Amino acid sequence: MTPExxxxxxxxxxxxxxxxSTFRDAGGLWAQHRVEDVATPEAYQRDxxxxxxxxxxxxxxxxxxxxxxxxxxLARLEAKHPGDVLIITQNVDDLHxxxxxxxxxxxxxxxxxxxxxxxxxxxxxxxxxRATDPCPACNAAQTRPDIVWFGEVxxxxxxxxxxxxxxxxxxxxxxxxxVYPAAAYAQHTAxxxxxxxxxxxxxxxxxxxxxxxHFGPATDVVPKWVE
Ligand code: BJW
Numbered sequence: 001m002t003p004e005x006x007x008x009x010x011x012x013x014x015x016x017x018x019x020x021s022t023f024r025d026a027g028g029l030w031a032q033h034r035v036e037d038v039a040t041p042e043a044y045q046r047d048x049x050x051x052x053x054x055x056x057x058x059x060x061x062x063x064x065x066x067x068x069x070x071x072x073x074l075a076r077l078e079a080k081h082p083g084d085v086l087i088i089t090q091n092v093d094d095l096h097x098x099x100x101x102x103x104x105x106x107x108x109x110x111x112x113x114x115x116x117x118x119x120x121x122x123x124x125x126x127x128x129x130r131a132t133d134p135c136p137a138c139n140a141a142q143t144r145p146d147i148v149w150f151g152e153v154x155x156x157x158x159x160x161x162x163x164x165x166x167x168x169x170x171x172x173x174x175x176x177x178x179v180y181p182a183a184a185y186a187q188h189t190a191x192x193x194x195x196x197x198x199x200x201x202x203x204x205x206x207x208x209x210x211x212x213x214h215f216g217p218a219t220d221v222v223p224k225w226v227e
Pocket of ligand 1: 010011012013014016017022023024025028039090091092108147148149150151152153154157173174175176177178179180181199200201202204216217218219
């Protein structure tokens, strides 16, 4: 592979083999919890304790998980081509960073972050977070996970938008292509002339936007694709 500017979008499927649940697969998080109960600003207003319980449990599991061969292969790709690889992850775990990726945007936030609903101050999350934890900046007791919920604006557009415009190669790994704006990136980059590749267990909802597809477990396919 001769890289130019490479943008890689990852989703829950890349962390599945590290033991973290996906959302929409059978037995995934949305089969066990209603999105409206745990992943919207309204859910947090209605029942912050339930929302925190959902994210506290996921934070514990993510802290115990280890980066897998796919995360490590992407970190190796970046190390081989510094400045040419951007990873945009929809995942809120920290497995890309722990694998060594540095040029990384967490567009849907981070489990390991706390956010003050009152003043928007951010700080490292304790393992067990509560809404009543006081904000270190303004002392308000409106602490929430630093997560982008439905209806909220994803992070990192100032990095993502120019990178998509400049991309020669766009690769989506382990994402079902159901959630916007990430689901539109393949079509957007293809229209601008990038080559688009999906790596997934099965065809994503936006499969028609990819020129090339590789189906199989990320830990198998991604290291082979990187080499
Ligand atoms: C494997 C594997 C293995 C398994 N190997 N593969 C346009 C049209 C329609 C609606 C909208 C639209 N624009 C915006 C919306 C509204 C909404 C939206 O998209 N709704 C849709 C459901 C229709 N979007 C939003 O509200 C977003 N905000 C927004 O758009 O603001 C407006 C705005 C944007 C830009 C500029 C200005 C304004 C916010 C979206 C927030 C998403 N939040 C969640 C939960 C919070 C994070 C968390 O708790 O973790 O993020 S939802 C959930 O879905 C989570 C994920 O990041 C996200 C994507 O899921 P993902 O990663 O694709 O997981 P799965 O489970 O769906 O798929 C896993 C895939 O892996 C599968 O395909 C498997 O086959 C595969 N797989 N094992 C390889 N081993």
